[in-house]
Structures are given as structure tokens and as C-alpha cells.
Amino acid sequence: MSSSPSPPPSKPYHEILGVSEESFDRLEEHLDRRVHDGLAYRHLSNHRSGVERGTVLVAGTVVRGFPKIPRTLTVSTGVPEHFDGPVAVEEKLNGYNVRLARIDGDVLAFTRSGLFCPFTTRIVRRELGAELEALFDEYPQTMVCGEMIGPENPYTAHEYPGVDSIAFCAFGWRDCVSGRPLSVPERRDRYESFGIPQTRHFGTDEPAIVADGLREIVEALDEEEREGVVMQSRDGSRQLKYTTSAANRGDLAYAFSMPFEYGQEFVFRRLVREAFQSVEWGESNSTASERAHRLGEAILCSMIESIEAVAAGETVGNRQTVRAEPETVDALLEHLRDQGLTLVIDEDRTTNGERVVTFCKRSQSTNDRIQNYLDGQIVDV
Structure with a gap:
């Protein structure tokens, strides 16, 4: 990677981002400046002035942040309310979100908050170097959006069949500068043509049909302790997510293993998800009690383990x-x-x-x- 300073943009950054000069002036106050291995860049840690969190200004261009995906608590009403046309259902993976872009001839990986990640960059170059180079040769302004998954993962470790260490799995294809998505069918066809692994597709149908069939998909994922689903309009412009009970329990167990790091809002949101899922699925008192028991174990047992670990002189x-x-x-x-x-x-x-x-x-x-x-x-x- 070149260690020379980043060149000035071909046109002002506010024009590249599509915001006014005044908005960009306000935005600049919140941009974090970083240099890694000679690469100077700025990134936005939080959504500001209509610009997505994780947006990166680097080498005279822009790598857009990935938009926040809204969530529904009730599938039967939330899906038809959010979508007015065919809905594609794909798996939501449990890992960490990365965006790949080719900057000055190099494929670079950026995390959700916009940090350049040298580890991810090296891994994707090693595992998918030829495939990504071919993709960027044909579509140079692409932002490849995906998840790094697997048990040997520096941020979010989770077991997946067929992944012994760590692997990349694509879930989105967007224009690097504008952030506009490719349609789901075209995106899936392109990734397949370049040999890039991508998330599982459960099918595309009308909102009411998707809502009726989603419980079966989510319950199957729950049994395998997988994360959940992301639903998208066919053109990729509208998205919605829904997670499994196993994912909620995993989040709670993680939070309560470090009980003084996570706020009440983090915990409350996941308990609300569980309550709404139980009601929508019409669970009996005994089934709801089993759910409560599993949640209680996730919360209390993980905290007990941490207290015992500190008492034994171990690091939590x-x-x-x-x-x-x-x-x-x-x-x-x-x-x-x-x-x-x-x-x-x-x-x-x-x-x-x-x-x-x-x-x-x-x-x-x-x-x-x-x-x-x-x-x-x-x-x-």
C-alpha cells in the first residue's frame, strides 16, 4: 500500500456526498482522522447530517456507510406494513459487518464504524484475492458488503458449518459513492458469477405470503442457534430484520458476562423482542415459561461465571x-x-x-x- 498522502478529491466532498456545503462543514467536526500503514482517511462514527455511520473519506473518494436496518417485533403485521411488493428473505449472519472497496488499486476492508481493518483486509485478499480483483476490474466503483463469520473471529465468534476458522460472506452490493444498492436478483447473480460466497436465500414472494411462512424459517434457524433473517424489497431499497430467540439469548449471555459494560437499554430491547415473539406465536403458558427459563439461565448463569472467574483471579x-x-x-x-x-x-x-x-x-x-x-x-x- 502506498504511503503517500491521499490526493485531493476530484470535486468537493460535499458534492460527492450529495449534501450542502453547510451540512458538510457541520459534518467535518465529527469526522475522526486516522492513518494506518501510510493510509490517511477520515470516518464518521455516528450518523450525521444525512450521512451514514461508517462513511469513509479516503484518497479523494468516498466509501459509504452501510445503512441501519430497521427491525420488526411482529412479523404478521410488520412485513406487510413495511413492504408493498415482492420480498426477498435471506439469512442474517452472526459475525461482523465489513465493506470492501478498491482504493488506489488496493482492496481494503472497513468495519461498520468506518475503521480500516488490516486483519480483515489481509484475510479477504488471501481467501478471495483473484475473485475480488476480477469483480473490481469489471465494476470498479462497487462496495462489496458482507459479514466475516466463523469461530476464529477477532470481534464476534460463532460456529458455522463448513467454516473452520474465518470466512467472508456477501450480503449486499452497493455503489461505493452513492450507496445505491443493486437489486437482489442481480446482486446474487453477479456474486455467483465471480465465485464470491453469499448469504442463504430462502425465497422471494409477496409480503403476506412471506409473513405467513417466516415463522417456520425462524424456528429452523433458532434450532441451529443461528442469527435470523433480513428481508428486502426486490430492488434492495427497503430492508427489515428479525432475529431468533437463540440470538437474543446469546446477546444477553454476552452482555451479562460483562454486566457493567452494557446499559439497561441493550438488555431491555432484547427482552422486548422475546416477549413480542412469544405473544405473536401464541405460546402456551408452559412454552412461555420454558422461554423465560432459558432467558433466565442466559442472564444469571453468565453473570455467576464472571463473578466466579474474578474471584479466582482470572480476567473477564x-x-x-x-x-x-x-x-x-x-x-x-x-x-x-x-x-x-x-x-x-x-x-x-x-x-x-x-x-x-x-x-x-x-x-x-x-x-x-x-x-x-x-x-x-x-x-x-
Whole structure:
């Protein structure tokens, strides 16, 4: 990657973004400036002035952020209310959202918040280098949108059949500058033609038919402890998501394993999802009680495990394993530490020329507060 400064844009950034000069002036105050490996860029951590969170200004061009997908709590009414034409149903994967773009001849990966990720960049180049180069040769202004999934994942680890370490799976194809999506059928055909893995497609039908059949799909995904579904209009302009109970429980278990890091709103939203799903599915008292029991276990047992871990002198946090070439792992660890994270290395070994590292992103507040309470600090609750 070139270490020279980014060239000025061919036209003002406010014109590229399609906003007024005044709006861009306000936006600039909220742009984070970063340099990584000689690449100077700015990114937007939160939605501002009509510009999506994660939008990146780099090398005189723009990489648009991925729009936030709304959620329905009741499928039977939410789907027909949101869509007025055919709806495509695809799987929502449990990993981390990335966008790939070719900048100055290099394929780069950006996370949801707009951070350049050296680890993801190296992984996708290694696994899909030829396929992506062919895609960008033909469609240079494309923004490839997808999910990094698998058990050896530095951000969100989850088991998926056929994924031993980490893999990329596409779910969107957008114009890099405008953010306009490609239609679902055309997007799926293009990715298939280039050999790019993509999310599972459950079918496309009218809103009422999709609403009637969605429970069966979600229940099957729930049994496999998968994330859920994303529904889209055929042209890709409207989206809606719905998650499984297993995903909600997983989120709650994760949050309560670090109980002093996540707010009440995070927990409340997931409990609301569970309550609405139970009512819409017409669960009996016994079935609803089983759901409540599983939720209670996810919440309480994970918190108990964390308290016991701190009491035993262990570190509580987000524990992950990654596997890649040594220089790729080095780049990832440096990237995470540059973000202010405290990493505790549990295991570091080399297997078949690859470096395999298990590390914990230490949860400072949770570790400190649990220890204080174990030491007898009084709480006014």
C-alpha cells in the first residue's frame, strides 16, 4: 500500500456526498482522522447530517456507510406494513459487518464504524484475492458488503458449518459513492458469477405470503442457534430484520458476562423482542415459561461465571481466537491496541506456519467492580 498522502478529491466532498456545503462543514467536526500503514482517511462514527455511520473519506473518494436496518417485533403485521411488493428473505449472519472497496488499486476492508481493518483486509485478499480483483476490474466503483463469520473471529465468534476458522460472506452490493444498492436478483447473480460466497436465500414472494411462512424459517434457524433473517424489497431499497430467540439469548449471555459494560437499554430491547415473539406465536403458558427459563439461565448463569472467574483471579472480557499468517496477527493485535483495548494473551502458538492466538479483550469496568464488591464495597441498591 502506498504511503503517500491521499490526493485531493476530484470535486468537493460535499458534492460527492450529495449534501450542502453547510451540512458538510457541520459534518467535518465529527469526522475522526486516522492513518494506518501510510493510509490517511477520515470516518464518521455516528450518523450525521444525512450521512451514514461508517462513511469513509479516503484518497479523494468516498466509501459509504452501510445503512441501519430497521427491525420488526411482529412479523404478521410488520412485513406487510413495511413492504408493498415482492420480498426477498435471506439469512442474517452472526459475525461482523465489513465493506470492501478498491482504493488506489488496493482492496481494503472497513468495519461498520468506518475503521480500516488490516486483519480483515489481509484475510479477504488471501481467501478471495483473484475473485475480488476480477469483480473490481469489471465494476470498479462497487462496495462489496458482507459479514466475516466463523469461530476464529477477532470481534464476534460463532460456529458455522463448513467454516473452520474465518470466512467472508456477501450480503449486499452497493455503489461505493452513492450507496445505491443493486437489486437482489442481480446482486446474487453477479456474486455467483465471480465465485464470491453469499448469504442463504430462502425465497422471494409477496409480503403476506412471506409473513405467513417466516415463522417456520425462524424456528429452523433458532434450532441451529443461528442469527435470523433480513428481508428486502426486490430492488434492495427497503430492508427489515428479525432475529431468533437463540440470538437474543446469546446477546444477553454476552452482555451479562460483562454486566457493567452494557446499559439497561441493550438488555431491555432484547427482552422486548422475546416477549413480542412469544405473544405473536401464541405460546402456551408452559412454552412461555420454558422461554423465560432459558432467558433466565442466559442472564444469571453468565453473570455467576464472571463473578466466579474474578474471584479466582482470572480476567473477564471478550475472549477470541484468531488464526492467520504471523504478520496478519501482529497487524490485528496492533490495530486493537491502537483502539485503547487491553489485551490479555491466553495462548500463542504456531501451527503449520500459521500463528494461532487466543486473547481476551479485558473488560475494565466489570473486572474492577466485581472485585470491589467481592472485597466488601457497599452498594446502595
